[in-house]
Amino acid sequence: MASRSVRLAVIPGDGIGPEVVAEGLKVLDAVSGDLAFERTSYDLGAARWHRTGEVLPDSVLAELREQDVILLGAVGDPSVPSGTLERGLLLRTRFELDHYVNLRPVKLFPGVATALAGVTADDVDMVVVREGTEGPYTGVGGVLRKGTRHEVATQESVNTAFGVERVVRYAFEVAASRPRRHLTLVHKDNVLTFAGDLYQRVLKRVAEEYPQVTTAYCHVDAATMFFVSNPGRFDVIVTDNLFGDIITDLGAAIAGGIGLAASGNVNPDRTAPSMFEPVHGSAPDIAGQGKADPTATILSVAMLLDHIGEGDAARRVERAVSDDLAERAAFGERSTSQVGDAIAKRVSG
Amino acid sequence: MASRSVRLAVIPGDGIGPEVVAEGLKVLDAVSGDLAFERTSYDLGAARWHRTGEVLPDSVLAELREQDVILLGAVGDPSVPSGTLERGLLLRTRFELDHYVNLRPVKLFPGVATALAGVTADDVDMVVVREGTEGPYTGVGGVLRKGTRHEVATQESVNTAFGVERVVRYAFEVAASRPRRHLTLVHKDNVLTFAGDLYQRVLKRVAEEYPQVTTAYCHVDAATMFFVSNPGRFDVIVTDNLFGDIITDLGAAIAGGIGLAASGNVNPDRTAPSMFEPVHGSAPDIAGQGKADPTATILSVAMLLDHIGEGDAARRVERAVSDDLAERAAFGERSTSQVGDAIAKRVSG
């Protein structure tokens, strides 16, 4: 079998980022077989900003564009003004590489303790398809008379038929591929009437092409309630950038915690590389102590493998994670690298 | 003792609205003593819209303005286009009567089952102070090239120093009156940088006047996670209109469900009457069957009593509710009016 070569950009980032990325790569190595990853590591994040004042130089972005796929740990540090790295690095990457699908599974693995009473793994198995390139995340807005009693600060949510249709269509594809084939639009159309109405109309139109998929609508406020009281009602969710941000953190909380939540910033048209990352942040309070759970990064690696067409390898990683999670209660405390070792061993075994 | 007279506007509304309001009024009667409520009932909601096409005629709004306080059940029906009653009635009332504080306690009463594993009443006792008159709720925005492939739909969040400061100040007052004296700003300042920065600066400035209150900041996505994993970290929360909408529904879910969640749309300057209402909607699916839980409305009545300076009566209602809730597990199914009767009996007894 001819070996396949994949250009992989790695952005370890700040805090626990490098630690969890190391374990993700360990598992990637263990599962790779004939797959050869040409890795390039990019030093981006708080340290670089402090050193050089740069967040994401254009030249680095241009290099990233030439890669096949990107793995990111986490960026952010309290020493950097809020928003600098988030907007300048994470969001800039999502926007410039046209990651219009932010794919976030919310799945409770068997044996994992959940915060919800009386809920089992069967009840929590959904995929949130979050729009990634518009909505309230555009940065459009401004401030007038800053610092005075007459200050006005605005933020604009910009939504386009083009942008909404492509993410809705992707969500229908995901829904059509799953056993329940059910797609819920989460929005707030009774208040955000212009944007909500656009989403509703697009959903209705695209639904005609997917008669096998049933659809529903749920206000975002009610959705948070159902995540807690009846998560089983959701299969696939499509939602805007901000609502998706909020409900996927909540999703992580009900599916075993942020240590397990994986995500993909996906450009389905493959006009630029997609980027995979754990949902969690850089957690500077526990950085360097070997305490971080690398599972979210490892599951992000599985999503990465799926994206590059290596479904078998992805399934092996998922199974290894699932087996590890099922037995976790029996292990004592394990360090970041012990968890990585255990999962890597399972995928190679 | 001279009797005091209070002009009370009642808007029963749609679905279960009239049923729960009837029980709220029953309890109000039971607790009133020398307090005389001059009630006027306003027929607003889906039925009126169907009959006359009117949502909130200016003349009715003018009459409402002359009242001391308003009790609302719930409005909304699937037969009315989404947003019509919400924007035209609920939000219009909040904006026109300058209800800049949307006050929403999130409190788990002893004996009430919660959706969270291992959480007790001690862990869930917070007050969300939601801004009520600006943010993404202004209705500012629009649509261009509607229905075409080139459609653009915008929604604008408008935030003013005036609007933010008054709600932040109110939140500090609430925090200062509570034992823990802790105030958390919930926002998304790493993405919504203009609005988030305004909230942050105002919080910092007003905090100087309240040295006894400790403050913290939490992103809205992380806040939803903490609501589930560690609700005890919150005491008082101040947040914008949309984030407040979302986290208070989640708050209801962790504090015994939407059947118990009360709210006040408060004009603290008393330039217009405040309006009290359960957080839940009109629930047309269970309307007319005596199945609705009137507790949220009864707790809203307690908030109403507090607002008009009848703290003793408010405490009596709260105690009656608390006692009823503590024993609820022992009762079988009770109808809406049986619950109302039981609580009314306790307040008069």
Ligand SMILES: CC(C)[C@H](C(=O)O)[C@@H](O)C(=O)O
């Ligand atoms: C860090 C922040 C900009 C980001 C977001 O809001 O999208 C994060 O919360 C996430 O969900 O990936």
Ligand SMILES: CC(C)[C@H](C(=O)O)[C@@H](O)C(=O)O
């Ligand atoms: C009905 C709707 C307009 C309203 C809101 O979004 O404020 C409701 O959800 C609430 O929380 O009172």
